[in-house]
Amino acid sequence: MARTINKLVYITGGSSGIGLETARLLASRGCSVVLFARGREGLETACADVRANAASPSQRVDALPMDVGDDSDVREKIKRAVDRFGAPDILINSAGIGTGDYFENITFDRFDRAMKTNVYGTRNVISALLPSMKLKGGGHIVNISSVAGLIGMFGYTLYCATKYAIVGMSECLRSELKRHNIAVTVVCPPEVVTRFVEEEAKTMPPESRAVKNLAGLLEPRDVARAIVKAIRRKRFLVIPGLSAKFLIFLHRISNGLLTRRPSDLVVSLTAWRAGKR
Numbered sequence: 001m002a003r004t005i006n007k008l009v010y011i012t013g014g015s016s017g018i019g020l021e022t023a024r025l026l027a028s029r030g031c032s033v034v035l036f037a038r039g040r041e042g043l044e045t046a047c048a049d050v051r052a053n054a055a056s057p058s059q060r061v062d063a064l065p066m067d068v069g070d071d072s073d074v075r076e077k078i079k080r081a082v083d084r085f086g087a088p089d090i091l092i093n094s095a096g097i098g099t100g101d102y103f104e105n106i107t108f109d110r111f112d113r114a115m116k117t118n119v120y121g122t123r124n125v126i127s128a129l130l131p132s133m134k135l136k137g138g139g140h141i142v143n144i145s146s147v148a149g150l151i152g153m154f155g156y157t158l159y160c161a162t163k164y165a166i167v168g169m170s171e172c173l174r175s176e177l178k179r180h181n182i183a184v185t186v187v188c189p190p191e192v193v194t195r196f197v198e199e200e201a202k203t204m205p206p207e208s209r210a211v212k213n214l215a216g217l218l219e220p221r222d223v224a225r226a227i228v229k230a231i232r233r234k235r236f237l238v239i240p241g242l243s244a245k246f247l248i249f250l251h252r253i254s255n256g257l258l259t260r261r262p263s264d265l266v267v268s269l270t271a272w273r274a275g276k277r
Contacts, residue, residue: 005030008060010081010088012068012125013095015042017194018144021220022092022227024053029228032060034085036077036125037095040065060085068095068121069113078128087132090231092142093122096162098196100204103157111158118162122169130177138181140231143170147190147215147244151251151259154267155208163188174236183234189223190215190244210270211263216243 009026013019014035023033027050035050037043043063051061062085066077096118099110122143133139148156149163170186177184191197191212218241226240239245250258 007031007089008034008086009090009092010034010036010125010129011092011094012036012066012121013093013144014063015039015046017094017196018189018192018220018223018227019092019094020046020049021224022094023050025221025224025228026090027051027054027059027061030055030059031090032085033062034060034081034088035063036066036068036081037063038065038067068093068125069116071120071124071127074121074124075128078125082129082132087136088129088139089136090140090142091125091129091133092144092227093125094144095121095125096144098200099158100155100200100208101158102155102205105203106158111161114158114162115165119165119169122166126173130182133182134180138183140183140185140234141173141177142185142187142227142231145170145186145188147188147239147248149186149188150239150248151256153208154211154263155205170236185227185230185234185236185238187223187227187230187238187240188244188248189218189226189240190247191217192223193217193219206274207267207270210266214243214262214266215247216241 009031011019011023014023015037023035027033033050035043035046043065047061047063054061064077064081067073097114099114126141143166145166146163148160149167152160167186170184174184223240226238230238239248247259
């Protein structure tokens, strides 16, 4: 972990899930951490949690409430953070929302909200921090996407749209920022046990649930370990979990044939059992 000792890390979506678990792990490796999320109360609880995991009392653990989907709020809060703590060595964009539903049920407002949080949110934070990271002489940007950013899935027209966008954005940034000594990593986990799982279950079609089971289920700490390893090794694409890795491998070598056909079969069987066919 030599590359992350004594580093300053900014984490969006840092009050829960993957963001919080990664903050805990990096703090235990000696990093100072600044957390960003919308809820002040959740951030205060998260800060206490991360401080309890810090390797040394000298490490900084701070937080600022921020709505990543609001560009003006992002620019104001990022400026305040850089003025107070300095430009980060590592930026982890973990803020995001998940949703699964039939396309015809997804209103414009739902689509717009997810795009603003997942896609514009990632863009806004990187844009606000890039000048200070360049001035600092480099750094590392980690964007959290999903297996749904590499393979389309039944009932995930909205979520896949946002996560595919993050993969594409990351691919372009990797090339653009290399000359500035800024590494880029995009992390594509399968389903992760977070509060979003319970929330999206309210609208998720049964066909989607059946297909999601093919990629496996991970705990946030599994993804956090993969992120820390990727930072250390400066890897670009990270797919945590053996089942997810195997699924992506099949998808790539068969140009989708070995993933689309099984998926279609699962969808048809689930719909038949539910009396939809």
